[in-house]
Amino acid sequence: MHELSVAQMAQGLAAGAFSSLELTQHFLRRIEAHNGHLNAYISVCAEQALASARRADAAIAAGQQGPLTGVPLAHKDIFCTAGVRTTCGSRMLAEFVPPYDATVVARLQAAGAVVLGKTNMDEFAMGSSNETSYFSAVRNPWDTDCVPGGSSGGSAAAVAARLAPIATATDTGGSIRQPAALCGVTGLKPTYGRVSRWGMIAFASSMDQGGPIGQSAEDCALLLQAMAGHDPKDSTSIVEPVPDYCGQFGGPLDGLKIGVVEEYFADLGDAVAARVRGALAELEKLGTRLVSVRLPRSHLAVPAYYVLAPAEASANLARFDGVRYGYRCAEPVDLLDLYCRTRAEGFGAEVKRRILVGTYVLSAGFYDAYFRKAQQVRRLIKEDFAAAFAQVDILAGPSCPAGAFRFGSKTADPVAMYLQDIYTIAANLAGLPALSLPCGAVAGKPIGLQLIGNYFAEARILGAAHRLQQATDWHRAVPAAEGWR
Amino acid sequence: MSRAVGAGWETVIGLEVHVQLATRSKLFSDAAVEFGQPPNVCASAIDMALPGTLPSVNENAIRMAVRFGLAIDAQINRRSVFERKNYFYPDLPKGYQTTQLAAPVVGAGRLRIALAGGGEREVRIHHAHLEEDAGKSLHEEFPGASGIDLNRAGTPLLEIVCEPDLRSGPEAVALLRQIHALATYLEISDGDMSQGSMRCDVNVSVRPAGDSALGTRTEMKNLNSFRFVERAIEGEAARQIALIEEGGKVVQETRLYDSEANLSRPMRGKEMAHDYRYFPCPDLLPVIIDEAFIAAERDALPELPAACRERLMREHGLSVDAANLLTAERATVDYFEQVAAVCSAGKMAANWVNGELAAQLNKTGGRLADCPVSAAELGRLIARILDGSLSGKLAKTVFADMWAGRGGVDAIIAARGLQQVRDSGAIEALVDKVLAENAAQVENYRTARPEKRGKMLGFFVGQAMKLSGGKAAPGEVNRLLREKL
Numbered sequence: 001m002h003e004l005s006v007a008q009m010a011q012g013l014a015a016g017a018f019s020s021l022e023l024t025q026h027f028l029r030r031i032e033a034h035n036g037h038l039n040a041y042i043s044v045c046a047e048q049a050l051a052s053a054r055r056a057d058a059a060i061a062a063g064q065q066g067p068l069t070g071v072p073l074a075h076k077d078i079f080c081t082a083g084v085r086t087t088c089g090s091r092m093l094a095e096f097v098p099p100y101d102a103t104v105v106a107r108l109q110a111a112g113a114v115v116l117g118k119t120n121m122d123e124f125a126m127g128s129s130n131e132t133s134y135f136s137a138v139r140n141p142w143d144t145d146c147v148p149g150g151s152s153g154g155s156a157a158a159v160a161a162r163l164a165p166i167a168t169a170t171d172t173g174g175s176i177r178q179p180a181a182l183c184g185v186t187g188l189k190p191t192y193g194r195v196s197r198w199g200m201i202a203f204a205s206s207m208d209q210g211g212p213i214g215q216s217a218e219d220c221a222l223l224l225q226a227m228a229g230h231d232p233k234d235s236t237s238i239v240e241p242v243p244d245y246c247g248q249f250g251g252p253l254d255g256l257k258i259g260v261v262e263e264y265f266a267d268l269g270d271a272v273a274a275r276v277r278g279a280l281a282e283l284e285k286l287g288t289r290l291v292s293v294r295l296p297r298s299h300l301a302v303p304a305y306y307v308l309a310p311a312e313a314s315a316n317l318a319r320f321d322g323v324r325y326g327y328r329c330a331e332p333v334d335l336l337d338l339y340c341r342t343r344a345e346g347f348g349a350e351v352k353r354r355i356l357v358g359t360y361v362l363s364a365g366f367y368d369a370y371f372r373k374a375q376q377v378r379r380l381i382k383e384d385f386a387a388a389f390a391q392v393d394i395l396a397g398p399s400c401p402a403g404a405f406r407f408g409s410k411t412a413d414p415v416a417m418y419l420q421d422i423y424t425i426a427a428n429l430a431g432l433p434a435l436s437l438p439c440g441a442v443a444g445k446p447i448g449l450q451l452i453g454n455y456f457a458e459a460r461i462l463g464a465a466h467r468l469q470q471a472t473d474w475h476r477a478v479p480a481a482e483g484w485r
Numbered sequence: 486m487s488r489a490v491g492a493g494w495e496t497v498i499g500l501e502v503h504v505q506l507a508t509r510s511k512l513f514s515d516a517a518v519e520f521g522q523p524p525n526v527c528a529s530a531i532d533m534a535l536p537g538t539l540p541s542v543n544e545n546a547i548r549m550a551v552r553f554g555l556a557i558d559a560q561i562n563r564r565s566v567f568e569r570k571n572y573f574y575p576d577l578p579k580g581y582q583t584t585q586l587a588a589p590v591v592g593a594g595r596l597r598i599a600l601a602g603g604g605e606r607e608v609r610i611h612h613a614h615l616e617e618d619a620g621k622s623l624h625e626e627f628p629g630a631s632g633i634d635l636n637r638a639g640t641p642l643l644e645i646v647c648e649p650d651l652r653s654g655p656e657a658v659a660l661l662r663q664i665h666a667l668a669t670y671l672e673i674s675d676g677d678m679s680q681g682s683m684r685c686d687v688n689v690s691v692r693p694a695g696d697s698a699l700g701t702r703t704e705m706k707n708l709n710s711f712r713f714v715e716r717a718i719e720g721e722a723a724r725q726i727a728l729i730e731e732g733g734k735v736v737q738e739t740r741l742y743d744s745e746a747n748l749s750r751p752m753r754g755k756e757m758a759h760d761y762r763y764f765p766c767p768d769l770l771p772v773i774i775d776e777a778f779i780a781a782e783r784d785a786l787p788e789l790p791a792a793c794r795e796r797l798m799r800e801h802g803l804s805v806d807a808a809n810l811l812t813a814e815r816a817t818v819d820y821f822e823q824v825a826a827v828c829s830a831g832k833m834a835a836n837w838v839n840g841e842l843a844a845q846l847n848k849t850g851g852r853l854a855d856c857p858v859s860a861a862e863l864g865r866l867i868a869r870i871l872d873g874s875l876s877g878k879l880a881k882t883v884f885a886d887m888w889a890g891r892g893g894v895d896a897i898i899a900a901r902g903l904q905q906v907r908d909s910g911a912i913e914a915l916v917d918k919v920l921a922e923n924a925a926q927v928e929n930y931r932t933a934r935p936e937k938r939g940k941m942l943g944f945f946v947g948q949a950m951k952l953s954g955g956k957a958a959p960g961e962v963n964r965l966l967r968e969k970l
Contacts, residue, residue: 080537093536100530102537199537206767234539235769312767315569318580319534323633339573362571362762371764 001026002162006071006219009165013060013070020060020070024053024114027072031116031163038139040148040158042077042087044117052114059112067222069112074164076155077118078125079105079210080199088201089121089133089151092320092327092346102199103231104168104210111226116164119154123348124317125175125203127151128420131411132350140183141479142445146404149179149420155213156183160479166214166223170200172207173305174400174424177436180213181399181448184438184477186465187213188220189424191455192431193238195224196231202316204309205236207428216475217437217465221245224458240456248459249466253286256464257392259293264397264423264450275447276398279439279468283396286467293392295384300377301426302418307361307374308429313351314358320346353414382430385452394461395452398423399436403445423450433458437465438474446477496722497699498651499688502664504643504674505618505681506549511639512617513540513583518640520680524623528635532620534578539768542567546641547772549673550590550615551782553643556667556789557610559594561779567615567769571762576620576633584644586763589614590772596647596667597791598659599809608660609648616642643673649688649699654715654722661685661711662813666790670815677852684709689721691729700725701735705742705749717742721749793818801831810839816853820860827864830871837863841881845888858887865894879903879955903956909965912949912957916965919948930970942966 001023004012012018028046035041049072056070080086080098082105087093101109108115122132130137130153138153140146141161148157152169156179159167169176171189180187188211195210202208212223225245231237260280265273284290322328322342329341347355361370388395400420410417427434432455436448453461469475511518514531531538554561566588569581591613597605618640623632645664651657665683668674674682685708690700703721708714720742725735740749788796794808797818803811811821817838825834842863846853866883869875875883875898886897897903920927923945930941942963949962 080535086536088536096536098535098537100535197537198539201536202768204767233541235541236767311764314762315571315579315581315764318571318573319536319578321573321575321580323575324533324578325535335575359762362764364760364762367762367764 002030002165004165005216006068006165006214006222009071010065010067010069013056014065020053020056020072020114021050023070024049024072024116027116027164030161034161034163037144038141038157038161038163039136040119040138040154040161040163041074041117042089042120042133042135042154043085045084045115048084049114049116052109052112056112056114066111068108068226070114071112072114072116072165073108073223074116074119074155074158074167075105075108076121076152076167076169078121078170078201079118079168080201081105081115081118084118086118086201087135088125089123089135090347090351091134093201094134094327096326098199100199103196103233104227105199107229108168108226113226119152119158119164119167121154122151122175123351124201124313125151125170125172125208126313126350126354128174128178128417129405129407129410130154130179131407132348134348137407140404142184142441143404146406146445147182149182149400149404151175151179152187152213153179153183156180156185156187159183159185159213159215166212166219168210168223168227169213170203170208170210171424171428172203172209172309173428174421176211176213177399177424177434177448177450178420180436181438181446181450182404184441184446184475184479185213185215186217186220186435186437186469186475187211188224188435188458188462189427189433190224190228190458191238191433192428193236194240194433194456194458195227196229196234196237198231198233198237202312204312205316206312207305207309207431209428216469217435217462218246218249218469220435221249221462221466224462228458243459245459245462248463251463253283253288253464253467256288256394258283258288258290258464259388259392259395260290261298261388261395261397262292262294263296263298267401268398269402271442272398272402272447275440275442276396276449279449279472279474280396282472283464283468286471288464291392293388293395295381295388295395295426297377297380297384298426301381301429302422304374304377304381305421305425305429306357306418307370308378310354310358311362311371312358314355314362317347317351317355322346350414378429381426385426385430385432389454393454394457394464397450399448399450400424403442403447427452431455433461435461435465437469438477440474441477444480492726493694494691494722494726495694495696496652496718497649497690497692497702498653498657498718499649499702500645500647500651500657500660501686501688502645502647502661503684503686504553504645504664504668505683506546506641506643507672507674508543508545508549508641510543512543512546512615512641514639516639519636522636524632524634524636526636528620528638532578532635532639534580540583540766542769542772543641546615547590547774548778548782549641549671550613550643551774551779552671552673552786553613553645553667554591554594555779555783555786556671557591557594557596557613559610559613560592561774562588562590562592563774564588565590565614565772565774567766567772568763569766572759574619575631576622576635576638578620578635578638582617582619583766583769584616585614588771590774591643596660596663598656598663600659601655606650606656608650611646611648613643613645616644618642649690654718657687657718658711658715661714663790666813666815670787670789670793672787672815676814678710681709685714687714687718687721689718689725690735691722691725701737703735703737704739706739708742710744713742713744716744716747717749720747724749787815797821797831797835801825801835803831803835807832807835807839810843811835814853820853820856823860824864824867827861828867828871830867833867833870834864837867841884857890858884862887862893869894869898873958874898875903876955876959909961912953912961913965915949915952915957916945916962916969919945919952920969923948927970942970945970
C-alpha cells in the first residue's frame, strides 16, 4: 500500500479497496518499525491520525471525497499544530505546544488529509544536513551513514522511505530541493507568497516558503493544490488565483524552451553533470528546446544570502528569550542572566553562529557594507533571472553539487556546508518557484535535476517534471534494502 | 533657576510626542485596545509573539496618521516602510519594536502656536511615524519577580517629531496643547493624558542668546503631563546653564525626570547603550497610499481648532481668550455650542463653560465626557438668569445642586423656593419695613452729601435682600429705595 501514489490512494479509498484507517495504520506500523533507525519523525501523532482517518472514512462513505481525503501525510516540525508540540528542531521549543494551527496545517486538515506526525529538521531550518537538529540527525534511507540533506531532511527521508506518502516542507535557501535531491524524491519550492507563512516558524521571512515533497511531481502537485492560496493573515501572501496544477499535465512540451544555466555546470563533477545532462536530453526528446543561458551573478548568491538570511533570523529569533514560552534556563539570577543562559543553552551552535552574523551585518557602521550591499546584489540576481526568462520558459541545472555525504564530513567547515545550496539559493533571493526531481544516481546516491520557473509558473515546471517522470523511471527507484527496511 | 533663565541664555527645545491612536484593535493584530482590563486579556498570539505569528497592518491607524498629516499641512508619503528596531526587554515580546524610520507615513509639516506676549510662531514638524507600543512590566505586585502585562503591547502610536523651534517651557506646552487639540478634533485619539494617551520626550539644550549653533542636548523621556513638561524643561535648562557657567560641559545623555522631586538624573549608561539595528520588516509590505485615499481623507477633515476659534469669535462675539479656552478640546466646543443654542446667549454660555463648569471639572479632575450637568441643562439655567427668574448668585447655587445630581434646573428652583420676588407690592412692603426699622440711618442718608449716598444706599439694599432671603429682584429694590428715600 505504501508504494501507491497519492492519486492511486484516492482511487483505492474511493473504490473501497482499503480504508483510510487501514492506510493510516499501515504507515504508522512502518513508522514504528523504521523511525527508530531513520529518525525522520520528531513526533508521531498516532491517536490523532487514527481519529482523522475515521473521520475521513466517514466523509468518503458520505460521498464527500477530495483528492487528499484520508491520505496520510507528515508535516515538517516548523508548522505549528494546535495541541501538538512544534519544536522547529530546537531545544528552545522542545516542549512548545502551539495554541493554533498554521494555515498550511488548517488547509490540509480541511482537505481531509491525515497527519501522521511532525518531521525532523535542522534547528530553525538552519542547516543542509539535518545535523543541527536538537533531536539528532535523520539518516538518509539510501545510505544510513549519510545525511538526508536539510533542513527538510525529515520530510524528504520520510517520503523516500515511505514512512509517509507526501510531506510538507519549507525552503529558505534550498531546504526543500536539496534534501529532495539527496533522498531521491521530488520537492517544490513555490513562488514566494504562494503558500501562507502564517504559523510557519520564521527563519528568514523574505525567503521562507512552504512547499510539498512527494514521490513524484504529480504527488507534489496534489499537495501544493491544497497548500496554496491567499491568506489575509500573511501580508506577503499573494492575491493570485491558484491554477489547477494537475489539470495542465496533459499539455505538450513541444517548443518549450529550457535554458541550461552554464554557471551551474562550471564547477560540477563530471558524474553529476552527466546525470543532469542525461535528464535534460530526455526532456529534449519530449519536444523541448535546450538553449544555453547565463546567470552572470550566480556566484554572488551564496554570499548575499548569508548576509540577508542571518540578518532577518537575528531579529526573528529574538522572541526566544525565556520570558513567555519555550526553554528557560534554571534559576536565573537577574534579567541579563535569564537572557544569556536561556539563549546559550536553548540554541545550538549553528543557530548562534547565524544570530551573531546577522547581528553583526545590521550593526551601526556595518549596515551599508553588508546588509545594504547584499540587498543590492539581490536585485541584480533578480535582474539576471528576468533577463533569462525573457528568452526561455524554464531554467535547468543541478539541484546540488553532489549526492548525499557522510555524517560529520562537513560539520567542521560551515562554508563547505553552505556551498551545498550554491544552486538553490538564487531562486529564494529572487522569489521564484523551483523544483528538484531525481535524475539517477552516482555511487548509489540520488542526484537531483532542478527546474526553475518564472513567477507563478509552478504548473509549468510541475508539468515538465511530470512528463519527464512519465517517460523515465528515476523517480521510481527505491533505496536498496538496508538494515532499516 | 530664576538667576539663570533669561540671563543671556537661550533655551532650545525639541519634542517627540507620542499620541495613542483611538483604533479599536491593535496596530498589527485584531486584539482590542482597551484600558483597564485585567493583565494579558487584550493580548493575542501576535501580541505575545508566539512563533509563526505574523503582523497585518491596521488600515485605520494608517488613516488616522494621514488625517493628522493633512491637518498639519504635511507631505503624505505615498510609500512608507515599517522597520524593526531591535532590543531586548521583557515587555517587548518580539525582541524588536515595529516602527518607521527612513520612510515614515507623514513627512514634513507645520503647526502654529500662540506666544505669551501675543503673536504666533510656526513650529516645523520633521515627520510623524506609526509604531507599536510595548507592554508593561509590573514590579510591585510580585515580590522577587516581575509580571508582564501585554495588554498595551501593539497599541498604535503616532510619534510626532518636531524641529528644535521652541524656546521655553510654556512654548513647549503650547505646542503640546495644539497637538492635543488637533488629535481630539480629528478624533484620532481620546487625548486622555491620565491614561497615557499622549506622552512626550523632550530634548533640551542651551546656548548664549544670539548664537546660531546648537548646544549639546539632553533628552528626558516619557513625560505625561503638560505641567511636568514645563517644569522639566525649565529645570533642565537651569541645570545646563549653571553647569556651563561653572565651567562644566553638558553631556549628551538621556535623563529621567522625577516629577515628585522635580529634578532629573542621568539614566545609567547600560540603559541607553543601544544599537537598534533597524532594518525593513520583511513580514510587512511597504504601505502604499494612493491619491484617492488621501483625497477622501482630505474631504472628510473636520473643522480644525484655528478655524473653530475664528468662527466662535465671529458668531458669538467672544474674546480671543474665551475662544481659546473653549477650543482646546473638540468636546468643549461641542458642549459650548449646545449650551449657546439652548440659551441663545453665546457670551454668557462661554462665561459659564469656561468659568463655573471648568472650575468644577478641575476640582473633581473629571472629564467633560463624564460631566453630570448636560449642555442642555446648563443652557436652561442660563435662560433662567436671562428671563429674570434667577439672580447670577442664586444660579451658582442651583448649578452646584445640578452638579450634585439633585435634578434639573426648574425642579431645583421649585424645590428650594428660589424664584425671584418681582412683585412690586411685596418688595415695597420689604422696603418700608427696612426704612421703619432703621430710622437713624434714614436720617443720616437724607442729610448726607449726594456723593456719599451711593455707598449708604447699599446698606438698605443689603438689609432688604437679607429680609427677602435673597429672592427679591435687586433692580426693583434699588428703584423703590431711591424713590422712598
